Structure formats: structure tokens, C-alpha cells
Amino acid sequence: MAPKVSVESRQSVAIVGTGMAGLITAYILRNDSRGRFDVEVFEKQNHLSLDSASLTVSNKSGTKQRVDLPMRAFASGFYDNLKRMYDYFGVEYGSQRFVYPFSTISESSCEKKRNIRTHYIHSSHMHKFPPLKPEGSSWFTWLIEALYLGICYLWIVACSTFIKPIEANSSRPSETFRQYAARIRLPQYFLKHYYLPIMSAVTTCPHNALLNFPAIDIVDYQAKTFRKPHYTVMGGVHKVQDKLSKDLKVHFSSAATKIENVGTRVQLTWKNDGTGAIESKLFDHVIMAVTPDVVRAIFPPLRSVLGIIPTETVPAYVHRDFDRLPECSKVVDGEIESKPGLPPSERIHLCSNSSSTEFTHEHLSSVIITTSPILPIDPTKIEHSVFFTRTLRTPISRKVTNEIFESPVSYSDAVDSKQWRNGDGNVWLVGSWCWDGMVLLEGCIASALRIADKLDVEVPWAS
Structure with a gap:
């Protein structure tokens, strides 16, 4: 049985944000086997x-x-930490088969469905073989x-295994995916019509932002x-x-406005949207589980440096505008059948123009989810819309991120330090962007595990 910790020796922790990273970090610290942390979470919604x-x-x-x-x-191989956490909590997940119709949107007009041309229909892991033929x-x-795609795909798989991206050195940043694709002579037709669309969906x-990603991010994910x-x-x-937030102390409608060091402690200031009052409280640790643009706004030491990390607003709509789906849906409807014991395949349409890809998920519940739409959606058929912030990656932003997450220096040294490091002054960062990899959910787990390691907290599913 773990020894009890006196009230005087317990440490107070504030966590700003209740996304995956914030909730995981809160759960880990609240369940410290030595009971050393009192955790409060602040959420602006x-x-x-x-x-x-x-x-x-x-x-x-009528089923909900x-x-x-x-x-x-999520996929095995890349999301190993996420998968281990789900297994620990007993969260049920199932293998899902997807069908990806790849289509091109005519540049002449984006007003009518007839300007969408489907040129290939891919089934995940070739569960439908031979592949479906577009109408x-x-x-x-x-x-x-099909033969061309097979050759190109085998080529990039081989390259991701044997031709590694060029890493940064003192005279140059790391290689971008644009540069890597040119170096391995990846065919432009395959890149434009297939590889960029599927990676844009991920x-x-x-497309242009994806081409500017560090090549190592995409090659690592591919492998x-x-x-x-x-x-x-x-x-x-x-x-x-529900699992992560059980019995969690949360301050809702409390938008953080400033985080600053006061002596050896950290002061969090927030606005209570219910009363309009500005409130402050001192903590031993403050953890920011928010996007870089929010960190810039509330934490002065990173206001300048995080300006190098680009972000973009991504719209998503839930709707029932079935008229905008490509004609290939009829072909897929007639050919896809569910095998016993397996859920039916789900369709994700990847419709691209020269600069971007909209992906439309035909959900099994009979609604459609369209993200980053290019074609218009009938506003009378939209049931829900949301805008979320996507953190982008570049070789320069990767360098900045990696410098931030080096081993933190002590508080006394941090006062005169030119470069803030994660943990300086007991202020921390977690999130999907807070690691050296693709900005996906696995980054949330990895960054939370890093804090657990620095604070010497055992993570139940890691063992």
C-alpha cells in the first residue's frame, strides 16, 4: 500500500484544455500511486x-x-500508445474496412456534381479484389x-524503407516532403491524384502545406x-x-487569459464567462493542453517563438446533401457486401482540385461528414458544423518544437534563459503538436507520458 502524502507536501496542478492531451495528463497525475497531485482543469466551453x-x-x-x-x-504501428491506453480502459474498438473513391474536381467550375470524375476506387488492404471499376x-x-498505382505504391513503400529523408544539420533544415518526393522521383500524377489526397485526409x-511538412513525418507514418x-x-x-474524466474537477466556461511565474509558483488568470469576473490562482504546476495560437495568446515567453508554428482553421459539416456525392456511389452500393462478423465497409470520397482535397465520409448512420469542402453544400441540409484548429508542420517549426521539448533547465536558470524549454518555471505543454511527429492523437499520448516521466509518475498502461 502506497504511503499517504501530507497535505503540505501535495502539489497543485492546473491543466488548461480538455482535449485528449489534457484529459490524459489529468488522469495520470490524479492517479499518481503516491497521491502527490491535486488537479484542477480549466475549459473555456x-x-x-x-x-x-x-x-x-x-x-x-431510428437507431441512434x-x-x-x-x-x-487509428492504425496499429503508429498509434501504439493510444491502443495500449484503450486496452487498459477496456475501450472497445473494431477493425474497420474503408472504400476510397478518388475523384478529380474540374477546375472550370465547382458548382455542379457533373464536374467530379472518379478515376479509381481503392479498398483498404485490398479487401475488395479485384478493385471496383468506376462507372x-x-x-x-x-x-x-490499377497497374500504374500498384507500381507507384510499391515504389514509395520501398523508398520509405530504404531511402531516408535528409535530416537537419548546422547549415540546413530537414528535408521537406516536396524535396523528398522530387529526390525519389515520385511520379507527379500519382503524387497529385493519389498520395497527396490520402495524406490530406489523414x-x-x-496540398501545399503537406508538401512543406518535414519529409520524416510522412515517411515515418507511411512505414x-x-x-x-x-x-x-x-x-x-x-x-x-468518460473514462478519463471520471471525478475530475473541472472549471467550465473558464477561458485562460494569462499564465505567468510569480516567485517559485505559477499564476493562472482566467475569465469566468458565467459571471464575467477575472479570477487568478497560484499553482505549483500549470500545464497547457491547447494549440500553439492559444499558447501564444496566454503565455508571454512563447509569444514570439510560437509564431513560427503555422495553424489553419479546418471546417467540417454533418449534412444530408446526397446529391453532391460522386456517381461512383451507385457502383459501390451495388458491389460492397458485408461479410459475416464484420461491419460493412465505410466510404470516404476523396475529391481533389489542384490545391486541396475535400473528404466526404458516408457514415453508417446515414449522414454525411464533409471536411474541408471544395464543392458547395446545400445549406438547408446541413445539420451540424464545426471549425477546429489544425497545427501544421514545417522543417523550421519542427526545429522550434524540438528545441522547446529538450530537457528543461531549473527554474533559477530559466529566468535568464533566452530559449524557454518545456517545464521551465513549472509550466508545461502537451498536445498533438508537442512531439516530433505527425500532428495526430498519438502526439497527445506521447507528450503526456513525457510529463509523467519528468514528474516521476507511473503510467498504469505503460507497464
Whole structure:
């Protein structure tokens, strides 16, 4: 039995933000085996944010289903920490099969559905073989396209295994994916019509931003997820939120406005949206589980340096505008069948123009989720909309991020330090962007585990 810790020796912790990173960090510290931390969480909304964008809808039979926004699919290999945490909590998840129709939107006009041309229909892990033939394609054209894609895909898989991206040194930053694709001579047609669209769906980023990512991010993701199954949480991510937030002390409608060191402690100031009052409190530790733009606004030491990390607002809509779906949906409807014991395949349409990709998920609940739309959506058929902030990556922002998350110096040294490090003055950062990798949920877990390590807290699922 762990020894009791006196009230005087307990440490107070404030966590700003209730997304995945904030809730995981709160759970780890609250369940410290030595009972050393009193945790309070501050959320600007009137509800927890991890599941705040999701909604419950009724399907054609009247059964209610939870629709997660953004989509919370994850793959083995890359999301190992996330998967271990789900297993620890007994969160049910299932292997999900997807069908990806790849389509091009005509540059001449984006007003009508007829300007969408589907040129290939891919089934995850080739569960539908031979691949479905898009309506209007000849057998010869379809066969040539399939052979071309197979060769290009094998080429980039081989390159991601044997040709590593060029890392940064004292004279140059790390290689971008644009530079890497040119170096390995990745065919432009494959890059534009297939690889960038699928990676844009994963990262919710426009093509140009994705090309400016550090190549190591994309190559690492490619290598780790190769031939790995994809999963979705059964019943929605709110089940994860419920597990992490049980008995958690949360200040809702409390938007943090400033974080600053006062002596050896940290003062958090927030605005109570219910009363309009500005309130402050001293803590031993303050942990920011928010995006870089929010950190810049509330934490002066990082106001300048985090300006180098770009962010972008991404819109997502839940709607029933079935008329805007590509014609290939009819082909898919007629060909896809559910195998016994397996859920039916879900369709994700990847419709691209020269600069971006909109991805439209035909959810099993009979609604449609469109993210980063290019084509218009009938406003009378929109049931829900949300805008979320996506943190982008560049070689320079990667360098800045890695410098921030080096081993923190002591508080006494941090006062005169030119570069703030994570943990200086007992102020910490967690989030999907707070690690050296793709800005995805795995970063939330990794950054929370880093704080657990620095504060010498055992993580139950890590052991």
C-alpha cells in the first residue's frame, strides 16, 4: 500500500484544455500511486472538448448512433500508445474496412456534381479484389490505372524503407516532403491524384502545406502503418472521455487569459464567462493542453517563438446533401457486401482540385461528414458544423518544437534563459503538436507520458 502524502507536501496542478492531451495528463497525475497531485482543469466551453464537436444522429431504422468529429480512426504501428491506453480502459474498438473513391474536381467550375470524375476506387488492404471499376471507365483504362498505382505504391513503400529523408544539420533544415518526393522521383500524377489526397485526409491539410511538412513525418507514418489494420472506437470517443474524466474537477466556461511565474509558483488568470469576473490562482504546476495560437495568446515567453508554428482553421459539416456525392456511389452500393462478423465497409470520397482535397465520409448512420469542402453544400441540409484548429508542420517549426521539448533547465536558470524549454518555471505543454511527429492523437499520448516521466509518475498502461 502506497504511503499517504501530507497535505503540505501535495502539489497543485492546473491543466488548461480538455482535449485528449489534457484529459490524459489529468488522469495520470490524479492517479499518481503516491497521491502527490491535486488537479484542477480549466475549459473555456461549458462541456469537455474531446467529444464536444461530435453528435448523436438517428439512422433510417431510428437507431441512434454517435458521429465523431473529427473522425477518430487509428492504425496499429503508429498509434501504439493510444491502443495500449484503450486496452487498459477496456475501450472497445473494431477493425474497420474503408472504400476510397478518388475523384478529380474540374477546375472550370465547382458548382455542379457533373464536374467530379472518379478515376479509381481503392479498398483498404485490398479487401475488395479485384478493385471496383468506376462507372464510365473502360476495362483497359481501369487496368492500366490499377497497374500504374500498384507500381507507384510499391515504389514509395520501398523508398520509405530504404531511402531516408535528409535530416537537419548546422547549415540546413530537414528535408521537406516536396524535396523528398522530387529526390525519389515520385511520379507527379500519382503524387497529385493519389498520395497527396490520402495524406490530406489523414492530416486535414491542403496540398501545399503537406508538401512543406518535414519529409520524416510522412515517411515515418507511411512505414509504421504499412499493412496495419485501422480501427474505430465502438460507440464513439465519448466513451474514452468518460473514462478519463471520471471525478475530475473541472472549471467550465473558464477561458485562460494569462499564465505567468510569480516567485517559485505559477499564476493562472482566467475569465469566468458565467459571471464575467477575472479570477487568478497560484499553482505549483500549470500545464497547457491547447494549440500553439492559444499558447501564444496566454503565455508571454512563447509569444514570439510560437509564431513560427503555422495553424489553419479546418471546417467540417454533418449534412444530408446526397446529391453532391460522386456517381461512383451507385457502383459501390451495388458491389460492397458485408461479410459475416464484420461491419460493412465505410466510404470516404476523396475529391481533389489542384490545391486541396475535400473528404466526404458516408457514415453508417446515414449522414454525411464533409471536411474541408471544395464543392458547395446545400445549406438547408446541413445539420451540424464545426471549425477546429489544425497545427501544421514545417522543417523550421519542427526545429522550434524540438528545441522547446529538450530537457528543461531549473527554474533559477530559466529566468535568464533566452530559449524557454518545456517545464521551465513549472509550466508545461502537451498536445498533438508537442512531439516530433505527425500532428495526430498519438502526439497527445506521447507528450503526456513525457510529463509523467519528468514528474516521476507511473503510467498504469505503460507497464
